[in-house]
Amino acid sequence: MPGSRLDAIDRKILAELQADGRMTNVELARRVGISAPPCLRRVRTLEEAGFIRGYHADINTRELGFEVQVFAMVGLQSQAEADLSRFEARCRAWPLVRECQMLNGEVDFILKCVAPDLSSFQSFLTEELTAAENVASVKTSLVIRCAKDEPGVPFEVLEARLSKSA
Incomplete structure (x- = not known):
């Protein structure tokens, strides 16, 4: 299990930074006990190991005037690796697309868009x-409201799993 190669202090550091990436190193050290x-x-x-990819502010999109959030389920004509990669590159270039996840099943990709x-x-x-090359179908769902939007992972689940295996 990937998380098991971290010790308890590393996992505490990640949990604390996930909750508040702006705290000072002194405050973080106090919270984790070192x-x-x-x-x-x-x-x-x-x-450096890639466990922390960056630090971001949690922006209120509606307060900034992005009133619309939509999930778009995209089916492609071809699922050849080159075609998948081309579509992913297009998604990275579209500003309205904030997330792009490749799925298995009936849909090839789900896109989280704001406008x-x-x-x-x-x-x-x-x-x-x-109109994009290789797009066969798009089904959209407009977000009415968000009941939960938590970043990262549930560290308490990881801790419970690790304590069972110890």
């Missing part, structure tokens, strides 16, 4: 997404 210099070394090691208004999204949908 001094500041080894805490900073551990954080840098976790960054200032419905007409902006509809323009993107008709002029960009459905």
Whole structure:
């Protein structure tokens, strides 16, 4: 199991940073129960190893005027690796697409999109997404409200799993 190669302090560091990536190293060290210099070394090691990919602000999209959030389920004509890669590259270039996940099953990709208004999204949908090379079908669902939006992983589940296997 990938998380098991981390010790309890590393997992605590990740859990704390996941909850609040802006805290100082001194505060982080206090919360995980070690001094500041080894805490900073551990954080840098976790960054270099790829456990920490970056630090981001949790932006309120609606307060910024992005009133519309849509999930788009995309089916492609071809699932050859080159075609999948080309579609993923297109998704990375579209500003309205905030997440792109490849799935198995009936749908090839699910895209999380934001837009200032419905007409902006509809323009993107008709002029960009459905017109893109290799796109066979697109089904969309407009988000009415969000009941939960938690970043990262549930560390308490990992801890419980690790304590069972110990």
